[in-house]
Amino acid sequence: MKNEKYIDFLRSYFKVQIKENDFVDTNLSFRIKKLFSFLCVDINNLPFVIAKYNGTNFNVIEFDYVKNLIKESSNNHVVFYFDKLSIQNKMSLTNYGLGYIIGDNQFYIPELFIMINENYNHKPVKPNSKLSVGAQNILFKLLVLDKVDVYQKGLSDILDEKEYEVYRAVKELENKKILIIEKPLGHRVIMLDDKEAIWEKAKPFLKSPIIDEKYVDKNSLFSQNIQLVESGHFALSKKGMIVTNEEVYAIENRQYKDIKDNVKQAFEGHENAVKLQVWKSKIVKTANNEINPFILYLSLKNDYDERVQKDYEEYISKYWR
CATH class of the missing domain: 3.40.1350 (Trna Endonuclease; Chain: A, domain 1)
Incomplete structure (x- = not known):
């Protein structure tokens, strides 16, 4: 052996x-x-x-x-x-x-997972420490499900994620008291709170995955063999009442590195300019290949326009029902 x-x-x-x-x-x-x-x-x-x-x-x-x-x-x-x-x-x-x-x-x-969590418990934890990107992405996927009351081992199939990644993420969410894990048999993941309450508990722990924003030429961007995701105000305008003339797209950093030399820069307000958000981590999507509604929040987080915030709250309210 x-x-x-x-x-x-x-x-x-x-x-x-x-x-x-x-x-x-x-x-x-x-x-x-x-x-x-x-x-x-x-x-x-x-x-x-x-x-x-x-x-x-x-x-x-x-x-x-x-x-x-x-x-x-x-x-x-x-x-x-x-x-x-x-x-x-x-x-x-x-x-x-x-x-x-x-x-x-x-x-x-x-036994190894228990050891890791015990090590975490010996370290001072800041009350405002952020979630890892992996944990918050798992949470975004959970929140769009009709309900969560499943054995943890089954979550990897439901979420299309690796078992090890799901385990670590769920334990992190449990440590933040965002999710509840019922023990001992099977480690069943359940939502005791309603999803709106869970979302409100999670929001202070979220961190933005956007590492750069720039304006680029739309034609040179669309000529690349990549699949872009609508983001920011532009994605929200397709779901709500706000109107925007600015197109916004998200791309993962690893993809952007492959195309950046072939994409022309542009000035804000130029006729053919679009905003490109470069994301450090994976962009969580829905089954329709749209940006996940909860990760969309991170692209709008620093927008203090009341109309935008109100429209976003109305958009995600359908998931509370």
């Missing part, structure tokens, strides 16, 4: 050190030794036994039994390795609080 690809995969996230002869399996039956191969490692300085499953019949109760045997005899944490696993079986492991690694591209190790 020592040269398995998944070790390198884990090392892209954690500090992993393989250990020699640290686990004595005398308390395990011959049958269990036949079903599993064992590898002792330290992951982020925590002792683990990685139990690679060599059998064919999935039995979560047996996995839980093996974990407890190893934990009691050696005080090691246990994470199970599988070459592949169905969604149903992943959910079963999660509901039992069992960590797993699948191939060299998926893992769920609850």
Whole structure:
């Protein structure tokens, strides 16, 4: 097991050190030794036994039994390795609080997540500290759902995000008391408050992803092979009562770097000028490829025009119903 690809995969996230002869399996039956191969490692300085499953019949109760045997005899944490696993079986492991690694591209190790959160708790937290971009983007996606009352592991499929990203984001939102996580089985994510109250709690913690705004020539911009997203007043004008003659588009910084040499600069007010917002992070979109209504707030946040603010509040009010 020592040269398995998944070790390198884990090392892209954690500090992993393989250990020699640290686990004595005398308390395990011959049958269990036949079903599993064992590898002792330290992951982020925590002792683990990685139990690679060599059998064919999935039995979560047996996995839980093996974990407890190893934990009691050696005080090691246990994470199970599988070459592949169905969604149903992943959910079963999660509901039992069992960590797993699948191939060299998926893992769920609850002990490590707990350790990370405990480290956060030892650090002084400023009351006005901002959310990470990942956490606020997950929140924006949650707020457009009809309801949120699902197991955390299922959220990655609903939101089309990586499981690890969802876990970290949800824990951050929980620490800010924006979302509620029901424990212990499955870590169900629920919205006890109505969505409007959650939005109001979240607003002070949001930070703008816009790193630059500039006026460019519309023709040279549209000649590039990219998909632009309407933003700012321009996007809001399509939904409400305000009228604007200024076109505003958002683009992610990584895309802008590819085209910036081919896009001509322009002056504000020029006949063919459009405003281009360069975003540091991913632009969250709806199913219709429009800018997410809650991330749109960040492109309007510093606009103190009462008409704009009122129109925006009316626009998002449909999500409270």
